[in-house]
Amino acid sequence: MHAFLSPQMFSNNDEAVINKKLPKELLLRIFSFLDVVTLCRCAQVSRSWNVLALDGSNWQRIDLFDFQRDIEGRVVENISKRCGGFLRKLSLRGCLGVGDSALRTFAQNCRNIELLSLNGCTKITDSTCYSLSKxxxxxKHLDLASCTSITNLSxxxxxxxxxxLEQLNISWCDQVTKDGIQALVRCCPGLKGLFLKGCTQLEDEAxxxxxxxxxxxxxxxxxxxxQITDDGLITICRGCHRLQSLCVSGCANITDAILNALGQNCPRLRILEMARCSQLTDVGFTSLARVFIKLSLFEGFLVYVLGSLLQSLSHCELITDDGIRQLGSGPCAHDRLEVIELDNCxxxxxxxxxHLKTxxxxxxxxxxxxxxITRAGIKRLRTHLPNIKVHAYFAPVTPPPSVGGSRQRFCRCCILL
Structure with missing residues (x-):
């Protein structure tokens, strides 16, 4: 784009060579590939380019996160008036100054919006969702993460x-309860992504x-x-057979029954995060691994599971070497397992x-x-997987009680191997 901005191309009377040689339609097509910052710069080159750069057709996708996050509501209003029905995707992530009034104007002007991120826009309330609804x-995609004033009414x-609506993120909207979830899912049957991280009032009924x-x-x-338990998650497994990614980290009430339910009902599962689920044992993971191996061998299709599966087993304190052996021994694991987190196991x-070297x-x-885990063990793993990234740390040996009295705290040195 900078090649267009040579001094010879512009004159004081705004009759640039490029404007004479190329039709407006072609210039608009070129401008359509530019990001927000470049479009704004082009708008300052000349009156002709100002008209071209600010044409609504060039503003179908806007992400202000890397451009300017301290914007005021009037900026959003101006963008909405400029873009109108052209705008399809807008990210206002982290724009703390944007509130309900500006977003009402936005909703009125940009009625074809399909993707909207308001992540971290902490001023907005249920009023914004009323405007979007109207x-x-x-x-299709709405991100309201960390908008803590959002309630069931939204x-x-x-x-x-x-x-x-296909994807909704209401993470950390901790006023949401089962009533809001019930209203949402009954009228939005096409939901594919639901992100409820930190919604601490949700129970099994949701x-x-x-x-x-x-x-x-x-x-x-x-x-x-x-607050969720096996009962609620088993319902998810039985009703959502297309599930590919599930995070239940920090849900301390779940047990091995969930792993068995996932294995029986969710053959497309690829990502499973279960950090700090301290009741899980080898028995559950053995059951899960056996079910997926059986599916891959006898049902005639390639199971995606164990590709990034078990991305996090951190703080699963009852998992032993036998559980890892079961997970690493399946045919899918050899070519699909990409990440495994075993912190605090x-x-x-x-x-x-x-067991993981193959x-x-x-x-x-x-x-x-x-x-x-020892340095020697990691070194042996590296002989089979030379490119693997191993994150670990080793602490000094704690003196026995007879040497130092009671067990003492020690400083750990974090290393990247």
Missing amino acids: FCPKL LKALSEGCPL LQHIGAHCPELVALNLQTCS PLITDASLE CHSLDRIELYDCQQ
């Missing part, structure tokens, strides 16, 4: 006016509504939803690394605070 029926409004009404669900994040030893696609392994 004016933006084509909305979900009810979205369910009434945005039936095409998951039962999801399992009953979201057959298209592909991704579900329930991190730190500490105290029963894991070097034997687990031996997983040729393994790219990274986390071993922080696995005190039975």
Whole structure:
């Protein structure tokens, strides 16, 4: 683009050579590939280019995150008036100064919006969702993460006016309860992604509504939803057979029953995050591995599971080497397992690394605070997987009680191997 900006191309009378040689349609096509910053710069070159750069057709996708986050509401209003019905995707992530009034004007002007990110726009309330419901029926993706004033009323409004919704992120909107989830899923049957991280009031009944009404669900994040139990998650497994990604890290009440339910009902699962689920044992992971191996061998299709599966088993303190052996022994694991996190799994030893050495696609392994893992074991793993990234640390040996009295705290040195 900078090649166009040579001095010979412009004169004081605004008759640039490029404007004479190229038709407006072609210039508009060129401008359509530019980002927000470059478009704004081009708008300052000449009056002709100002008209071209600010043409609504060039402003179908706008992301202000890397451009300017301290914008005021009037900027959003001006953008909406300029873009109008052309705008399809807008990210205002982190724009703390944008509130309900500006977004009402935006919704009225940009009725074809399909993707909207308001992540971290902490000033907005249920009023914004009422505006989106009233004016933006084509909305498919909406990110309201960390908008802590959002309540069940927002979900009810979205369910009434945005039936095409496919992905909703309300992480850390901790006022949301089962009533809001029920209203949402009953009227938005096409939901594929639901991100509920930090929605601490959600209980099993909310998951039962999801399992009953979201057959298209592909991704579900329930991190730190500490009240949910096996009962709610089993309903998800039975109703959401297309599930590919599940995060239940920090859900301390779940047990091995979930792993068995996933194995029986969710053959497309690729990513499973279960950090700090301290009740999980080898029995559950053995069951999960056996089911997927059986599916891959006898049902005539390639199972995606174990490709990034078990991305996080951190703080699963009952997992032993035998559980890792089961996970690493399947045919899918050899070519699909990419990341495994075993932080704070105290029963894991070097034997687990031996079980993983045939997983040729393994790219990274986390071993922080696995005190039975040794440098020698990691070195042996590297002879089979030379490119693997191993994150671990080793602490000085703690003196026995007879030497130092009571067990003492020690400083750990974090190293990247």
